Each structure stands twice: as structure tokens, then as C-alpha cells.
Amino acid sequence: MKKSVFFGALTVAGLMAGASAAATLDDVKARGSLNCGVTTGVPGFAEPDADGVWKGFDVAVCRAVAAAVLGDGSAVTFVPTTGKTRFTALASGEIDMLARNTTWTFSRDVDLKFEFVGVNYYDGQGFMVPAELGVSSATELDGATVCIQTGTTTELNLADFFRSNGMSYEPVPIETGAEAVQQFTAGACDVYTTDRSALAAQRANFDTPSDYVVLPEIVSKEPLGPLVRHGDNEWGDIVRWTLNALITAEELGVTAANAGDIAGSSNNPEVKRLLGAEGSLGEMLGLDAEWAKRAIMVEGNYGEVFENNIGEGTQIALPRGVNAKWTDGGLIYSPPFR
Amino acid sequence: MTTITEPSGSDSTGAFKLSMLLNDTRYRALTFQFIALVAIIAAMAFIGGNLVRNLAEAGLNISYDFLGTQAGYDINQQPIPFESTDTHGRAAIVGLMNTLIVAFLACVSATVIGVIAGVLRLSPNWLVRKIMSFYVEIFRNVPVLIWILIIFSVLINATPSPRDFRGENPAASMWFFDSFAITNRGMYMPKPEFGPGAWFVVLAFVASIIGIFALRRYARNELFDKGRVVPILWPSVALFFVPVILVQLIMGSPISLEYPALKGFNFQGGMGLRGSLIALWFALAIYTGAFIAENVRAGILAVSKGQTEAAGALGMRPGRIMSLVVLPQALRVIIPPLISQYLNITKNSSLAIAVGYMDLTGTLGGITLLQTGRAIEAVLMLMMFYLIISLGISFFMNIYNNAMKLKER
Numbered sequence: 001m002k003k004s005v006f007f008g009a010l011t012v013a014g015l016m017a018g019a020s021a022a023a024t025l026d027d028v029k030a031r032g033s034l035n036c037g038v039t040t041g042v043p044g045f046a047e048p049d050a051d052g053v054w055k056g057f058d059v060a061v062c063r064a065v066a067a068a069v070l071g072d073g074s075a076v077t078f079v080p081t082t083g084k085t086r087f088t089a090l091a092s093g094e095i096d097m098l099a100r101n102t103t104w105t106f107s108r109d110v111d112l113k114f115e116f117v118g119v120n121y122y123d124g125q126g127f128m129v130p131a132e133l134g135v136s137s138a139t140e141l142d143g144a145t146v147c148i149q150t151g152t153t154t155e156l157n158l159a160d161f162f163r164s165n166g167m168s169y170e171p172v173p174i175e176t177g178a179e180a181v182q183q184f185t186a187g188a189c190d191v192y193t194t195d196r197s198a199l200a201a202q203r204a205n206f207d208t209p210s211d212y213v214v215l216p217e218i219v220s221k222e223p224l225g226p227l228v229r230h231g232d233n234e235w236g237d238i239v240r241w242t243l244n245a246l247i248t249a250e251e252l253g254v255t256a257a258n259a260g261d262i263a264g265s266s267n268n269p270e271v272k273r274l275l276g277a278e279g280s281l282g283e284m285l286g287l288d289a290e291w292a293k294r295a296i297m298v299e300g301n302y303g304e305v306f307e308n309n310i311g312e313g314t315q316i317a318l319p320r321g322v323n324a325k326w327t328d329g330g331l332i333y334s335p336p337f338r
Numbered sequence: 339m340t341t342i343t344e345p346s347g348s349d350s351t352g353a354f355k356l357s358m359l360l361n362d363t364r365y366r367a368l369t370f371q372f373i374a375l376v377a378i379i380a381a382m383a384f385i386g387g388n389l390v391r392n393l394a395e396a397g398l399n400i401s402y403d404f405l406g407t408q409a410g411y412d413i414n415q416q417p418i419p420f421e422s423t424d425t426h427g428r429a430a431i432v433g434l435m436n437t438l439i440v441a442f443l444a445c446v447s448a449t450v451i452g453v454i455a456g457v458l459r460l461s462p463n464w465l466v467r468k469i470m471s472f473y474v475e476i477f478r479n480v481p482v483l484i485w486i487l488i489i490f491s492v493l494i495n496a497t498p499s500p501r502d503f504r505g506e507n508p509a510a511s512m513w514f515f516d517s518f519a520i521t522n523r524g525m526y527m528p529k530p531e532f533g534p535g536a537w538f539v540v541l542a543f544v545a546s547i548i549g550i551f552a553l554r555r556y557a558r559n560e561l562f563d564k565g566r567v568v569p570i571l572w573p574s575v576a577l578f579f580v581p582v583i584l585v586q587l588i589m590g591s592p593i594s595l596e597y598p599a600l601k602g603f604n605f606q607g608g609m610g611l612r613g614s615l616i617a618l619w620f621a622l623a624i625y626t627g628a629f630i631a632e633n634v635r636a637g638i639l640a641v642s643k644g645q646t647e648a649a650g651a652l653g654m655r656p657g658r659i660m661s662l663v664v665l666p667q668a669l670r671v672i673i674p675p676l677i678s679q680y681l682n683i684t685k686n687s688s689l690a691i692a693v694g695y696m697d698l699t700g701t702l703g704g705i706t707l708l709q710t711g712r713a714i715e716a717v718l719m720l721m722m723f724y725l726i727i728s729l730g731i732s733f734f735m736n737i738y739n740n741a742m743k744l745k746e747r
Contacts, residue, residue, distance in 0.1 A: 151708035187499035
């Protein structure tokens with residue numbers, strides 16, 4: 001008898017714990033900071049600067065969400081994750097969202113029970129080789145030793161690419177991008193393969209970037225974006241629409257500098273709705289009216305975030321390419337705010 | 339518990355009362371054991387139930403179906419052929435074999451290193467003694483992961499890359515008549531190719547091994563029965579090489595060597611030992627060797643000094659005293675902790691991914707886990723595999739231990 005009471009109590013305690021885990025928004029508010037999973041360091045995307053402050057393209061998404069929810073873009077606890085630890089960290093609730101060069105795939109979305117809220121960078125897998133090898137195309141890589149980050153989609157794409165081209169290769173699996181680069185520059189592998197954005201970022205950090213070339217082939221589609229757990233749709237909506245607010249802000253010409261007062265001066269109703277001067281979009285999300293304004297004011301709109309972290313003015317010098325806004329012929333597009 | 343005799347039936351005060359469970363020393367131990375058992379079962383049930391409930395809440399289930407699905411990734415070191423179209427299950431087997439390979443190599447070399455270092459630590463020579471204690475203290479006081487990384491980075495930075503072997507005036511060249519190449523990818527050496535008639539040579543080889551054992555037996559019997567010393571070393575060496583070489587020449591060289599050659603990006607042909615395997619093997623061997631050296635030293639010190647002196651009084655040379663008198667007795671002390679060191683090597687080999695060696699943790703516990711997201715299933719399987727390997731090592735080493743231990747007649 002006593003045993004059944006004991007287990008009954010345990011079950012109730014367990015169910016209550018389960019129920020409270022679903023409301024991520026309340027947890028974040030109660031904690032006063034957002035736990036955001038990022039990489040262990042990819043220049044331009046997420047890397048601590050000389051003062052130990054996290055900076056980068058993915059970091060900006062975390063800060064925008066924190067500003068929208070908590071009103072403070074610095075109220076973020078950054079949790080560095082590797083390709084191996086990222087999904088466990090998200091599934092277990094250690095982090096509230098993951099903004100870490102993560103490719104949106106069917107099995108991750110459906111089988112691993114995650115919710116990709118959008119795409120903030122359209123990428124593709126590429127190859128980098130030392131210039132002295134004289135290789136000009138990835139189809140000349142038969143027999144090469146290839147360094148890969150283990151636990152990523154690149155590992156599978158690589159196997160597919162070499163198999164479909166009837167070539168052999170020797171894989172060298174490595175845990176983090178930094179270690180892979182170390183082995184690559186030491187000559188332990190001929191080729192380093194990962195997303196082209198990360199290749200460009202790592203190459204920019206080499207002593208002599210011109211000694212290395214990124215081959216022209218793009219062997220896969222890698223739509224990278226932030227993701228959250230399945231099951232908490234309210235939280236998913238907040239992250240999704242914060243990202244969309246940054247994209248829409250670029251379209252509407254709302255920047256970090258003018259977001260504070262353009263709501264009053266603009267005649268565009270969508271600007272007013274976005275910034276909370278009209279309508280009740282914030283309320284629908286469970287936030288206040290100025291959530292998007294705060295998100296934009298942290299590091300600016302999508303275009304500003306891009307230019308300041310990885311754009312052509314920076315060391316990484318990535319062109320906008322397909323990541324231009326849709327009105328410029330790119331793929332960056334947000335559903336309307338209404 | 340079986341030693342407790344039941345109270346005799348005729349005694350009416352011996353009737354069982356509930357309070358006796360606590361107050362009677364005959365039952366109290368049982369009561370507490372039962373309570374402890376129930377508590378442990380309850381704790382396990384709580385943890386297990388929690389896991390199942392949380393998985394159900396997240397919409398996940400426990401399933402091993404992923405073992406039959408296509409792996410999609412490649413493995414560099416393949417003891418059995420593996421393609422990216424093979425299953426995750428086969429990938430786990432390949433990883434298991436890679437774990438066993440490096441564990442076996444490291445156990446053997448750690449034992450050799452450990453015994454030599456342990457004996458030399460007790461050397462009367464001051465310099466040798468100090469060098470060995472320096473080795474032991476340096477290697478066992480730095481984590482093995484650091485050693486693996488140090489040795490690997492020395493290997494990839496200090497050795498030439500394959501492209502240094504190319505060109506008119508190469509920066510690096512092969513050794514021993516162009517048959518060995520040491521690069522930062524690994525070591526390449528000739529591989530024997532078995533042509534027709536090769537089994538004659540193999541047969542000759544097996545016969546000479548049997549011959550060597552027969553010779554040693556004969557020599558021992560001569561020594562014990564007649565007190566005559568028969569030389570063993572040089573006849574053994576001759577028996578090992580001469581018949582095989584003769585048969586090889588008579589049969590017109592059926593066993594040929596395939597030499598490694600630089601083709602494309604890397605050396606092709608021949609046999610290759612990957613840099614990752616060398617680094618891992620060497621690091622595990624030299625790290626664990628330091629611990630084994632201490633075990634060996636403890637074992638030798640445990641043998642009474644009188645034994646050494648008695649053997650010396652009989653006129654035995656120091657080398658023979660060590661190998662015939664001291665070490666056989668020291669083994670009884672050495673073997674039990676040696677088993678633990680073998681288990682440590684096997685478990686430490688799971689650090690392989692640090693150098694890109696695809697062992698069981700790298701395939702099943704790494705890529706398979708990440709690509710399928712089946713963390714709990716993969717980790718449970720991983721635990722089971724390591725448990726089986728470790729119990730297997732313990733089992734065989736215990737058999738050896740029982741054979742070696744002091745037999746009282």
C-alpha cells in the first residue's frame with residue numbers, strides 16, 4: 001500500500017515537472033536570461049572577442065530574441081556546443097534555442113523532434129585545398145585525405161559526393177572546426193570540407209589566406225537557421241518572428257539607428273505594426289508591443305547584422321549572393337507582419 | 339546466512355514473532371538487506387520510469403531499428419570492408435574491431451615497456467634508475483588525452499607530408515631502398531603478396547616455429563636430467579630464418595613484396611599504419627607503461643631479498659636471477675593490478691576520436707548517434723560492448739592469474 005502511494009507521488013511530481021518544462025517563455029523570464037547554444041567558435045558567426053563578449057552573425061539572433069523577450073540584448077548565457085553536443089543540449093532543455101550553423105534537414109526536423117524556425121543563411125558545402133596542390137575542381141580529388149567535422153551533414157554529403165563521382169577518399173573525422181583547421185594547415189589532410197561560409201571564415205583567419213583556395217563546387221544545400229524543441233509552439237513562434245522581424249526591418253528600411261523614432265514619422269502601416277505603434281502583434285506573441293523594436297535596436301536589421309559580422313567590409317568578406325533580400329534577387333524573405 | 343541454525347521446534351519460545359525481524363540478530367541482517375534491495379529497485383524503477391515517461395512526452399521511443407539502416411558515412415580504417423551504403427550495425431562492428439586492434443596493440447607494448455621500466459627502476463645504476471623514475475613520474479602524472487594530442491601533433495608537424503616526396507629534388511625521401519615511407523598521414527611499408535606455392539613457405543615457417551619449441555624443450559630436459567647446457571638462442575634464430583628463406587628461394591620466390599608508391603595525393607599500395615593509430619597506440623602504451631612499471635617494481639620489491647641473495651650465492655648471474663627467481667614470484671603480485679591496467683587501456687582507447695581514429699566510440703557512439711539521434715540506444719549499446727570487452731579481459735587474465743598463483747600442496 002505504502003509503495004503505491006510512494007509511486008503515485010513520484011508520478012505526480014514527474015508529470016508536474018514535465019508540464020512546467022513546456023513553457024520555455026516562462027522559464028526564460030523567471031531565469032532573467034536566455035540560454036542560447038552557439039558554436040565553439042567560428043569567426044564572424046559566433047566567437048568571443050578580445051573582451052570575452054560573444055560576437056557574430058548567429059550570436060545576433062540570440063541577442064535579438066533576448067531583447068524581444070527580456071528587454072536586454074545582453075541577457076544571454078551563451079552555451080558553446082560542438083556538432084556532437086548541440087542536439088542533446090537542446091533536447092534536454094540545457095539551452096532554450098540553438099543558433100549554430102545548423103542545417104535544416106528532414107530527419108532533424110521530423111525524427112529528432114526539433115522545430116527549425118527559419119533560415120538565416122543559405123549555405124552549401126564546399127572544399128578548401130592548399131593552392132600549391134594545383135587542384136582546380138573537386139572532381140580531381142580522387143584519393144585525397146579529407147578532414148571533416150564529425151556529426152554534421154557534411155559527413156554524409158561527402159560520402160555521397162565521392163560515391164556518385166566514383167572516387168575514393170580517406171576521411172579524417174574531427175570534433176571541432178578549430179581542430180580540423182589545425183590538422184589541415186599542418187598538412188595532415190589535403191582537403192578541408194564544410195559549409196562554404198565557414199570555409200571563408202576560417203580561411204580569413206589563416207596567416208596567409210592566399211595559400212589556400214576554396215574550390216568552385218557546391219555539393220549540397222545547407223540552409224542554416226535557428227531551431228527550438230518540438231512541443232512548445234509559443235516559444236517557437238517568438239524565435240521565428242524575431243528572425244522575421246530582422247528580415248522585414250531590412251525590407252522596410254528600419255535600422256538600429258532609426259528604429260526608435262521611425263514608428264512616429266513613417267506613413268507605412270507595416271512599419272507601424274512591426275514596431276508596435278499600431279495593432280497588437282506583440283500581445284499575440286505573449287510579449288509587449290515594442291518587442292520587435294528592441295530586437296532590431298540591438299544589432300540592427302538582417303542586412304546590418306550581415307554586413308557588420310560577415311559582409312564584404314569585414315575580414316571574412318562573404319558576398320550577399322543568395323542571401324540578399326528577395327527584392328534584390330536573393331532568397332531572404334519574410335512572411336508579412338499583419 | 340546458511341550458518342544460522344533454525345531454533346529447535348520443541349522450544350516454544352522459538353516461535354517466530356514479527357518484532358524478531360528487528361530485535362533478533364538472526365533476522366536483523368536479512369531485514370536490512372531486504373530493505374536495501376527494495377530501495378535500490380525503487381530507485382532504479384524511478385529512474386527508468388522517468389526516462390520512459392520523458393521520452394514519451396517528447397514523442398520519442400526506444401528502438402534499435404536504426405542498426406539496420408544505411409550508415410551513409412565512410413570509415414578510414416576498415417578491418418572488414420565497409421562502404422557508406424552499409425548499415426549502422428556494420429559500422430558499429432568495424433568500430434568494435436578498431437577498438438580491439440588498438441587495445442590489443444597497446445596492452446602488449448605497455449606490458450613490454452612497463453616490465454623493462456619497472457626492472458630498470460631498481461637498477462643499481464644511478465643514471466638508469468633516475469631516468470626511469472623521471473619517465474614514470476612524467477607520464478603517469480599528465481592526463482592520457484594530453485599525451486595523445488601531444489604525440490599526434492608532434493607526428494603531424496614533425497614528419498613530412500606526402501607531397502614533400504614529390505619532384506626532382508624532394509624534401510623527404512623513403513627509407514630502406516624506397517620501401518618505407520614515414521609521412522604525417524602514417525607509415526607505409528611493403529606488403530607480402532602471396533603467389534602460387536606460397537603455402538609451402540608458410541608451412542616451412544610453421545614447422546620452424548614448432549622446431550624452436552621442440553629445441554627449447556629438449557634443452558630444458560637436458561639441463562634438468564643431465565645438467566648439460568644446450569645453447570638455445572643462435573639455433574633458434576637460425577631455425578626461424580633459414581628454412582623459410584631456403585624454401586622461398588627453392589620455390590622461386592612465391593611470396594613477393596608490394597611496395598608503397600606515391601600516387602595522386604598519397605602513398606598507395608603496400609601496408610599503411612595510419613598516424614591516428616600510431617599516435618593512439620603509442621600514447622596509450624607509454625602512459626599505461628608508466629603505471630605497469632610501478633606494479634612491476636612493487637612486485638619485485640615484494641620478493642624477499644633473501645631469494646636474490648640465495649640465488650647469487652649459487653652463482654647465478656643477475657639477469658638469470660631476475661628472470662628465473664625474482665620475476666616468477668613477483669608475477670603473483672603483478673598480475674592482479676595488471677588486469678586493471680589492461681581494462682584502463684581498453685577504456686581509454688575511447689579517446690580515439692581526439693585524433694580521428696574511428697573506434698567504437700567514434701562510429702556507434704559518435705557519428706551513428708549523431709546522424710540518427712538515437713542517443714540512449716547508442717550509449718546503452720556502447721556500455722554493453724565495453725562491459726563485454728572488459729569482462730572478457732578480466733576472465734582470461736583471471737585464468738592466467740590462477741595458473742600463476744602460489745599453489746599450496
